[in-house]
Amino acid sequence: MGKERVGFIGVGLMGHGMAANIVGKGFPLTVMGHRNREPVEDLKRRGASEAATPRELAEACDIVVLCVTGSPQVEAVVNGPDGLAAAGKPLMIIDCSTSEPSATTRLATELEGKGITLIDAPLGRTPKDAWEGTLDVMVGGTSDQIERARPVLETFAGRVIETGPVGTGHTMKLLNNFLSMGYAALYAEALTLGAKAGLTPTVFDSVVRGGRMDCGFYQTFFKWVLERDPNAHRFAIRNGFKDMSYLSAFANAAGVANPMGAAVRNSFAVAVTTGHGDDYVPMLSDITANLAGTSLVPEADD
Template structure:
């Protein structure tokens, strides 16, 4: 049986590795052109074709995967003047971005009238995992659509979890990011407090590592704190603030008081507001420390 034609929009930090795995595992792949030519040209060398706009991507594809910044970009790619929907043909669209659940649900209803099915399949882990094909994937959507999509998800995902109907994947992703970004805010503040009291990051780590408060995210975060490894967790503070803003809106829609979510959001808003939006999440530790007159790089 011939494999379906896959389109891919958003071959950035995460998307490039995902798309690489798709094309190398035998799917015909077309990628949406982008001003950053390096990942597009790399994928073309591996056998992918390139589409000039989203309409052309839809015309060349049976399934389109989107991996961009958030809902605004997803809506433009799908519903814009030269968007996927403008091609006027049946499609299965999979949104792997971290999007607002309310936008996802609205979009799915509007697309169903055009014979386009939307599945949300946001991701967890890092660009390194995208390259290795070992991402975590949270999938929300119609059973038949998810079953059809499953082999493609397996090309880049190691743990694939069904979450329920369309929109539930993005809901779970926001909750997942609330936990991880909450840890980041706690680590940054705890490190600064310790340093103020004369406890170095090395001493801090020697107590936490291998103890009950250790976890995979902690170790990724501390590869920056201790080793200054910029590659450890390549997720920007600007994107973290975006996700926490989505969470605030979602909590408001649910009628939920979320004071901890607001506090975590404010940590990232402070980092972005002081000009650090393009820095990565573990670097929040240095920003909080500097605001408090502390240097975490010395012992």
């Protein structure tokens, strides 16, 4: 039996590398046109085909991977006038977006009645890992559904972690992002307080790095703080704010007080409302410092 035909919608920062791995590892691939033509043309050179609409893509595929911004975009791609569901055929949809869990479970139930399977498979790590095929994937679905999806997921993932029924992948992703966005807000405030007291980021790092508070996210964050590497963590602040808003809705629905989440969300809200939504998450450190009337930029770079 040949490999299943795969469609991919959302060939942006993460999706481009993921799709390149899918086609590079032998799966027939169709991608949907993207506002940025460069990744689409690159994937076509690698052997992919292009579809003009989600419906056209669905008609050519057995499995469709989504890597879009969130639940509203997923809903539009699936149920829009020319959406995936309009193809009227059995299909597996793998949602790798960071979506709202309640929206995911509702949509999965709705699609099941149409013979369409939806599982959630959000991502951990960075665009660099997408290209290297070493992403973490948190998958919610039945065992049979996950086993069908696994060969596709393993083209771009180093770890495929089963989290439980559909919706639990997106729940775990929100919790994971709560931790990482929480660290970002903490680092930004701690660095700002240090700068106000005359402690440079270099001194701060010399204490933390290699100690108990060091971690992979810290090191990625500080590639921007110390080295001014704009590609250290290419995840937009507005997406962090979106994820923290999803977390807030989830906590409210669960009846759980979430004061830490609210504080982190507020840090990101300030950055977005002051015009920095398109900046990457490590740049929250400079935004926070500047609002406090100080700077984290090394003197040599002034």
